[in-house]
Amino acid sequence: MEYQALYRAFRPQTFEDVVGQKHVTKTLRNAIVRDKESHAYLFSGPRGTGKTSIAKIFAKALNCRFGSGGEPCNECDICMSITDGSANDVIEIDAASNNGVDEIRNIREKVKYAPSEARYKVYIIDEVHMLTTGAFNALLKTLEEPPGHAIFILATTEPHKIPATIISRCQRFDFKAIELNEIVSRLEYVARSESLEYDKDAIEYIARTSEGGMRDALSIMDQVIAYSNDVITLEDAVMITGGIRSEELNEWLKLIDHRDSREAFMKYHQFIEEGKDPTRLVHELVYYIRDIILMKHAGEMDDDIAFAHTEDKVLYEMIDVLNDAMVMMRFSVNTSVHLEVVIVKLIQVLNNNDRSIEPQAMDLSHIEQKLAELDKKLSSQQQVSATPAPEPQNRSVNQSSKGFSLRQIEKVLDHANKEDLVKLKDDWPKVYQHVEEKGLQALRSLIKDSEPVAASDTHVLLKFNSDVHSDLINKDEKKRQELEAVIPSIIGKEVTVVGVPDSSWLQVRHDYIQEKKASKQKQSAGDDKKPSDVAKEIFGSDVVETRS
Incomplete structure (x- = not known):
């Protein structure tokens, strides 16, 4: 059998296998058990979080003859045909390439016919936000008066582009980015299943780099395996993703913390020469400063870490600078220039904070007021116990004190x-x-x-x-x-x-x-x-x- 990519080989086949999205899987299971399925569903959320996978599992669970507890058996002919994509009654449509009115009209013509083998006809329309306005209008009529044997599942990463009239006729499920520890557990399971050696740090780094997407995590892991001959190491993971090790990142940020712009620029260009991705470096900086804030509040700060003694408000300003840079880099041809500007801006934020200390130090009005009150009390006590007033020249000396x-x-x-x-x-x-x-x-x-x-x-x-x-x-x-x-x-x-x-x-x-x-x-x-x-x-x- 030919090799399958990890994200295909380990695609979940039951609701129990799905990582995260418990609020979705539990609701769909209960709907099947209680026979309260809706005629249309909208799955929205980030890429690689299980929208299409759960849609296919739901299609199997609806039509499985031997399923129990809302789960498909994955052994009957209907489950197997849906898994391999040969089922006639489960139709997957890519709206990115079939976004016209004619394609949706074709669905309207065929949806009225009863399913040939299964209990329900299930239409899974992926990237539904890519449909044209005319196509949405054609789909709206079908969603208003659907036949009892048809169920529509609409999947999208950009729900704001879907007309409200479509959304209001669907049960909407918002998928969330998968938690880091859940991705780590799944990757470790995949590594053990494939008899792979791995470093715990490498798995955590891959999980963090995927930014909440299980498919991205498995794809990165696949690349690392191909590069490292079945041994997953942190060094290889960093090399594949174009990232940077935490020790090197700390040394780089120490140069910024010390306002050494020349050395910071030289270090950055060294990273670029090594093939590091500027966009990935900005992401690493954000995560690094986030970790510093968390360590400071948890009391785990080490003096050897860059920005260890920087105030929280300054760290927040630095994150704002990095976030602005990430937005600009999405639309820029030369992303490297933006990161050079970021280095200057981060040093400027630190310098502005240093200058703001001087006026604050001089603003001691509340302390001075207390000193003045004490001075008046001392003066009054001295006047009570004072000797007769001295000569004018002596008074001048006393007053000067x-x-x-x-x-x-x-x-x-x-x-x-x-x-x-x-x-x-x-x-x-x-x-x-x-x-x-x-x-x-x-x-x-x-x-x-x-x-x-x-x-x-x-x-x-x-x-x-x-x-x-x-x-x-x-x-x-x-x-x-x-x-x-x-x-x-x-x-x-x-x-x-x-x-x-x-x-x-x-x-x-x-x-x-x-x-x-x-x-x-x-x-x-x-x-x-x-x-x-x-x-x-x-x-x-x-x-x-x-x-x-």
Whole structure:
């Protein structure tokens, strides 16, 4: 007897032999046992998942004279003739090559005749979505008023192309991709039946490569057997499918993880020279990153694995990049170019994540708020137990330890005027907006709670809600210079920025006014300007309140 391909030799002959699709086989068996067969069925699902095989088993079970429990005996003349395709009453039609109106009209003419040998006439129309609109209309009439001895089984991989009027007249069964462990078990059974030696890893690799299709798995296994002289090894399976071993894939992805684009490109071109398929490589990458996510959540991650310390959201972005590439590669002439672009995009995703860490690290507003509250509590406790106030020069030193210099603040207030303050207050939102447009995220976070409280031709005094931010603008020269570089483009003059915390500003302003008052009292009796007038000149009448 001539050799038969494995997917033909091991095609299931009973419902019990079918791998997966239990929801289909159980329903059809029960329908036969209870004599509640429908006149039309629609089998839809991925390729190689058993649609045509189950249709033929169903045809045998319907017509078998000695079947039991909804299963065919596979020994009577009717079962054997259906198995070898010689039964006159079971008609298989390929709609891809017989998709016209004339073919369907021919079925309509013949369906009215009773079966010659069997109990039912069974029409199995494969790839039914390929029928033309006219052919569907001709088939619709037959499905509306079928003879009692006729049963139609429509099989398709694309049910969305079938008119709703056809689907509504059928019992629809959606076939699912077969689970990995079920394919592995079936392949092991086939290997034992054929007395073949095999590696467990090779069988699992073939099952994963088949993507849920049993026919594809058996076809790949057939190729490996022919290549390896009846010994199924992982190396041979990888060679036949154009895939890549997990160790090599890990080394390649480590180069991407380390942002070494040059070496990653060289490794990729090495794979291409070895005959690897770019489309298969993209599939391998998706499965690899999927496995990394699963291992991370299962607590089985090894530090030697690429992307072991990469965040989940970054891995999800990488899978999105790979999925987009797979779609584009289906319609591309040069698939190799798309995978080269994928390497660059994966490195870009990693780099974008690295840059996003900096602003997040600077956004510590909730921590700074707690620090400010603690600072206020400490200040209040110190004021209760404090000794009498020291001299002004000593106070300047003490205040500087809190993050600001009273001497610097006094320099601003000595030359402050209301006009510059009003102008700066009006234009301060523009400064914030300009910082945001220039992408200075750290500076934006720093000045988001600031407010000008005094200004002159050369200086600006900013009040900060956070003591930490005030301390930072006074001590971090780089941040201060960034802000001083932005302000002139808004208000038209170069200024020096000085910071003061909100928790200390009222006390600083009060002490400054009192010092000015004492200084004025020492002046000649002819100078009758009041201290309140001095304060109004600096801060404006809307800020200063005069009390008698």
